[in-house]
Amino acid sequence: MTAPIIVWFRDDLRMADNPALRHAVDSGKPVLCLYVLDEDSDEVRALGGAAKWWLHGSLTALGADLTEAGASLQLRRGPAEDVVPAVVAETGADAVVWNRRYGAARDVDARLKTRLREEGLEVSSFDAALLVEPWTMQTGSGGPYAVFTPFWRSVQKRLQEDPPRHPLARPKTIDGFEGAGSGSGDALDDWGLLPKHPDWAGGLRENCVPGEKDAHDKLHAFLADDVVDYVDGRDRPGESVTSGLSPHLRWGEISPHQIWATANQARDRRNADAVGSFLREVGWREFTHHVLYHFPRLATDNWRAEFDAFPWPDLDESALQAWQQGRTGIPLVDAGMRELWHTGTMHNRVRMVTASFLIKNLLIDWRLGEQWFWDTLVDADPANNPFNWQWVAGSGADATPYFRVFNPELQAKKFDPHGDYIRRWVPEYGTDDYPEPLVDLASTRQAALAAYDVVKHARAEAQGD
Ligand SMILES: Cc1cc2nc3c(=O)[nH]c(=O)nc-3n(C[C@H](O)[C@H](O)[C@H](O)COP(=O)(O)OP(=O)(O)OC[C@H]3O[C@@H](n4cnc5c(N)ncnc54)[C@H](O)[C@@H]3O)c2cc1C
Missing domain, CATH: 1.10.579.10 (DNA Cyclobutane Dipyrimidine Photolyase, subunit A, domain 3)
Structure with missing residues (x-):
């Protein structure tokens, strides 16, 4: 039996425009999709209650989509540095791929990469969450950017000269791995991500639908209707003219590449300023990740x-x-x-x-x-x-x-x-x-x-x- 390739999903809970998943499918090997709930590694910040609620919905949606395509999502809990090698050992995988993350958790990824490569596995990581990788943007004097406006100017210039990749197609079928170890894993309900006693999530259920499909529905609805009012309306909390995409971006249910491509396609004379203003906000997200990459202790230490x-x-x-x-x-x-x-x-x-x-x-x-x-x-x-x-x-x-x-x-x-x-x-x-x-x-x-x-x-x- 051909050794499988593991796709380790993290903040990229989508099928389309997912470079790690695409690489795995194109490799021709059977694909094992894995999500690890890591509440043990020091570098991974423990999720809050509302985020756990979202994650439950997002994993449910991704699991259903993968099943439809022929694969399944295996769930494991524990420190990623123990869990990923354990799944490798159980399944005989000879390759592991993932999309990059940018905070302190990338130290976990770096250690794993070294260790798995030493064990002879192919390990590759991909850019999926940002239009520009943080280390590729430098000021004239060679350091990280500390001010948004010049950062965004340089990013725009870069993207004009070297446009973001065209979003990758969603794999229609996946050759899901079905050998030893493929059936083991946790049941999502056993993770207790949903609040029970009390169930405080009623308002969340009314307002949010996690998953890739809703992310794209929201983007299309926003570009079709609300975007024209964005420039003035985005500051008025009584009107809902912003995209509502932030949780979908946070969990990687949609990529900035997809947003960039779809928004630019929708750009016309009537909405050009508004689309520019919206993409500038997406640019702020690029900037916050640039800053986090260079200053991983952003949640605990004063940057100044x-x-x-x-x-x-x-x-x-x-x-x-x-x-x-x-x-x-x-x-x-x-x-x-x-x-x-x-x-x-x-x-x-x-x-x-x-x-x-x-x-x-x-x-x-x-x-x-x-x-x-x-x-x-x-x-x-x-x-x-x-x-x-x-x-x-x-x-x-x-x-x-x-x-x-x-x-x-x-x-x-x-x-x-x-x-x-x-x-x-x-x-x-x-x-x-x-x-x-x-x-x-x-x-x-x-x-x-x-x-x-x-x-x-x-x-x-x-x-x-
Ligand atoms: C104190 C404070 C805490 C915040 N915490 C978060 C957070 O945890 N997660 C989060 O995604 N945003 C956070 N924001 C930024 C912003 O409030 C939200 O991204 C925005 O309200 C989301 O609504 P939207 O998707 O409709 O935004 P839109 O106006 O439609 O903007 C599109 C996208 O651009 C990005 N964006 C917009 N504004 C900002 C910003 N100021 N900084 C970085 N990216 C931005 C988001 O990804 C957003 O989805 C915070 C802002 C403040 C002032």
Whole structure:
């Protein structure tokens, strides 16, 4: 019997435009598709609750698609560095392929690659999640980019000269491996990814459909209808004119190459600016991964070291809880936090406002907010989430200056002028049932700016001023 090739799926839960799967199918060997739930490796961040819910749906969809094509998805749990070699040994595989990831988890991949190659296996990794591999983009002086605009300019130039690959076709049939070891594996339900007692996922089920099919339906619907309103509308949380693709991108159910190709095909005179603006946001995702690649400790360490001097006061647990539960008495903040809890997502404008409120009005460390989002977002992303939290905090790459404190009341007036969004999520606003503001926005802003002075002094001292 011909030795099989293993496709190790990770953040690429799709059939189409999947270079590792394509390589395996083209190799002519029987294909064993594998997903490993790795909650043990130090370099792999443990998934939050909403992400686990999404993963369950996404693996179900991928498993069904693979079965239809003639293969099956084998599920294993444990440290990838033990599990992948164990599956190799059980099945007699002589090749393992995967699509790359860009955070600290790539150390796991590098060690595995070395070990399996030493054992004589063919091991190949592919670019599937980004339009440009992070190490191929360098500033004029040879380092990583720290500012988005020149990064995106260079990426666009690169893509003009060397366009992204045409998305790879979905394999119609796969010669699935059926030899020894192919039937062993876990049942998805036994992984307990879905919440049971209590089942808090009702709102997620109403709002999200994981899987490759929904990703493409969303992209097509967005390009057909909403994109023309994107430039102005994308900042208004009461209107849903953004693509809603972030969880699909996070789990790799759709690739940026597919988005790039489809959006450019849909570009016409009427929507050219809007399509450009949408692709620029996809460009921000490229940038966050570029930053993560060069700074893998993005979720734990300040990208700007001078922020280590920030004098965070002792944690006020009750203020953190009021923020998490959407009962701060600041309507836009509460609306956002309730949307997050109910749907597993939150509008981008409101993500910025809720994050700014936590950091700059409640003076709570950005890492605690980042962790809450990580636990509750279906699109919780190892690059996008910490990058954006550090962007709001002022400690990150190309960050908003710390002294820019979003005023949630002015933001609500500007971006939710008729109060549609606030009414949807905070129906009791304006009645006696709604709490008084937890803090005074003006005086807490001043306190935040005073605390920031310590960072400025730390920076001045470090620079020898
Ligand atoms: C504090 C904070 C935390 C965030 N955490 C996450 C997260 O965990 N996961 C996540 O995917 N996005 C995160 N974002 C970015 C952004 O809010 C979401 O990507 C966006 O709301 C998703 O909606 P959409 O798919 O309709 O976006 P669209 O406007 O349709 O944009 C298309 C795609 O571009 C990318 N994108 C858009 N905005 C950004 C951005 N600011 N940074 C990086 N990529 C972007 C996303 O992949 C998105 O799906 C965060 C933003 C903030 C301010």
